[in-house]
Amino acid sequence: MTPLWWIVVPLVPLLAGVLLWLRPERVAPWYWLACMPALLLSIWPAPALELSLLWPGASWGADDLLARAWLGFSAVLWACASRFAVADLSDGRHLQRFWLFWLLSLTGNLLLVIAQDAASFYIGFTLMSLSAYGLVVHLRGPAPRQAGRIYLQLAVLGEMLIYAGMLLRMHEAGGLLDFVDWQSIPISATTAALLLGGFGLKAGFWPLHVWLPLAHPAAPAAASAVLSGAMIKAGILGIWRFLPAQDALLQHWAVWLLAIGAISAFYGVLLGLLQHKAKAALAYSSVSQIGYLLIILALGWHQPEARPAAALMLALYGVHHGLAKGALFMGAGLSAHARLKGWHWVLMAIPALALAGLPFTSGAAIKVLLKDSVKSSLPEIWLTVLSVGSLATLLVVARALWLMRQAQQNDELPVAQVSQILPWALLCVTPVALPWLWPEMREALLHSLPGYALWAATWPLALGLALSLMAIRFNWRIPAALEHLPNPARAASIRFKRWMSRPPKPAATPANRAQRWRNLERRWNRFFHPDAVAASAWLIAALLLLGWLI
Numbered sequence: 001m002t003p004l005w006w007i008v009v010p011l012v013p014l015l016a017g018v019l020l021w022l023r024p025e026r027v028a029p030w031y032w033l034a035c036m037p038a039l040l041l042s043i044w045p046a047p048a049l050e051l052s053l054l055w056p057g058a059s060w061g062a063d064d065l066l067a068r069a070w071l072g073f074s075a076v077l078w079a080c081a082s083r084f085a086v087a088d089l090s091d092g093r094h095l096q097r098f099w100l101f102w103l104l105s106l107t108g109n110l111l112l113v114i115a116q117d118a119a120s121f122y123i124g125f126t127l128m129s130l131s132a133y134g135l136v137v138h139l140r141g142p143a144p145r146q147a148g149r150i151y152l153q154l155a156v157l158g159e160m161l162i163y164a165g166m167l168l169r170m171h172e173a174g175g176l177l178d179f180v181d182w183q184s185i186p187i188s189a190t191t192a193a194l195l196l197g198g199f200g201l202k203a204g205f206w207p208l209h210v211w212l213p214l215a216h217p218a219a220p221a222a223a224s225a226v227l228s229g230a231m232i233k234a235g236i237l238g239i240w241r242f243l244p245a246q247d248a249l250l251q252h253w254a255v256w257l258l259a260i261g262a263i264s265a266f267y268g269v270l271l272g273l274l275q276h277k278a279k280a281a282l283a284y285s286s287v288s289q290i291g292y293l294l295i296i297l298a299l300g301w302h303q304p305e306a307r308p309a310a311a312l313m314l315a316l317y318g319v320h321h322g323l324a325k326g327a328l329f330m331g332a333g334l335s336a337h338a339r340l341k342g343w344h345w346v347l348m349a350i351p352a353l354a355l356a357g358l359p360f361t362s363g364a365a366i367k368v369l370l371k372d373s374v375k376s377s378l379p380e381i382w383l384t385v386l387s388v389g390s391l392a393t394l395l396v397v398a399r400a401l402w403l404m405r406q407a408q409q410n411d412e413l414p415v416a417q418v419s420q421i422l423p424w425a426l427l428c429v430t431p432v433a434l435p436w437l438w439p440e441m442r443e444a445l446l447h448s449l450p451g452y453a454l455w456a457a458t459w460p461l462a463l464g465l466a467l468s469l470m471a472i473r474f475n476w477r478i479p480a481a482l483e484h485l486p487n488p489a490r491a492a493s494i495r496f497k498r499w500m501s502r503p504p505k506p507a508a509t510p511a512n513r514a515q516r517w518r519n520l521e522r523r524w525n526r527f528f529h530p531d532a533v534a535a536s537a538w539l540i541a542a543l544l545l546l547g548w549l550i
Helices: 007-023 023-041 065-088 094-112 118-137 144-174 189-203 212-218 220-229 233-240 248-273 277-301 304-337 344-356 362-377 380-410 417-436 439-444 451-473 487-502 511-527 529-549
Strands: none
Touching: 007 094, 007 439, 023 094, 023 220, 065 118, 065 220, 065 233, 065 380, 065 417, 094 118, 094 220, 094 233, 118 144, 118 220, 118 344, 144 189, 144 212, 144 233, 189 233, 189 248, 212 277, 220 233, 220 248, 220 304, 233 304, 248 277, 248 362, 248 380, 277 304, 277 362, 277 380, 304 344, 304 362, 304 380, 304 417, 304 439, 344 362, 344 380, 344 417, 362 380, 362 417, 362 439, 362 511, 380 451, 417 439, 487 529
């Protein structure tokens, strides 16, 4: 297979954008096909493509498991979301604008996954991040406009941090751009901090998550699915690619990254339980799930020799969470705009329970791998933390499902369209199908079948379901003091906007004495209005005579 096939991956979505100038309502149903080259190459990868004509070291490909896995699930998620969005945007408003930003974001997302050098990754990352602004503000109104402003402000800040960190990293690497070369070169504390901050703003872990709970509820359901399922993981992939595999500094920082991951995992759950909208609760659930990806990164830093195992866990967790969370966000959109039947709710429960580690699903396989890795490198208390984390995850997704159910009280909701149900149902069943399609995940799932492993995975789910039923039975309400929590990010964003919108100060002009005399003359002219010209002449003559006498 020729390496030139890698050009097709980002080129097809770009060329598909040309068709927008025809009739978007006719070509949009076929945009899911733009993801097929990426899906096929994730299964049958071609050799890496060297693009030295662009810049030295430019290379595209997917020569490791992590790249192929993330390329595959990104293609599946974007394809299903593209087909879902066609029916979701059936009102026909601003279709051309939406699909333009959609295709640009898709192009950037696929490009950064196949990038094997820093410059290609940065171009794809920037294209995806800035184009996603058009998806966040598509529905228009005060809430999307405010969410889009905060998103864009932090996206630009993140791009600046990443660009500065990338330049420093290039200097440390002697001008090299290839990720393979970077993995063996030590990194400075300043460079690492810049890259962690920049990519962290996109990943959305605590405390850099402030844009995420605002953007997801404001965006259309399909856009929320790819934002949470694929785009925020680009930040995690950037950290993995840009920072070296074995470094004493990162090994020292692993403890702090582990703490941030744990805080993010539980902070997202606590805030998610206080939400009144299903998509907001799911957004905070994404903050929580990104915390587990940070824990995997920290384990790779803590034990550099275990980096291959960390790469496998990142690949499996990314696929599992991306597809499951995409299904839940699409389900939230369905529940708000269409009448769902009983079997729809059964499908909805599969990805929700899989996120909490339901046995015989991809979630159970991930939990087994993560617990085995934690058990071999961290104190025993972390196993309890992971079990409580499964309980917390179930509580927040149960809250989201209950909020979806509350949206069904509207008797005027239409019947869900088949064109929306099919791609959504495909994502819903992936947690059950994945372990049997992917050998690495199937092996991990088999390790979760013994009795002690099943009990370890089941008791958090049983306790979570019991607590959820008790909350419904006793009509639990959010305490009044917690219903409207302050949002410092929103206040800072508004203050920054007002500061930037102030009218500029008038430019300072040097004093001109001639102008002062001219103004005085004009006053005299107005005073002697009937004979202004004569008065001016007499005034000039008097001044000349005075000068001659002196």
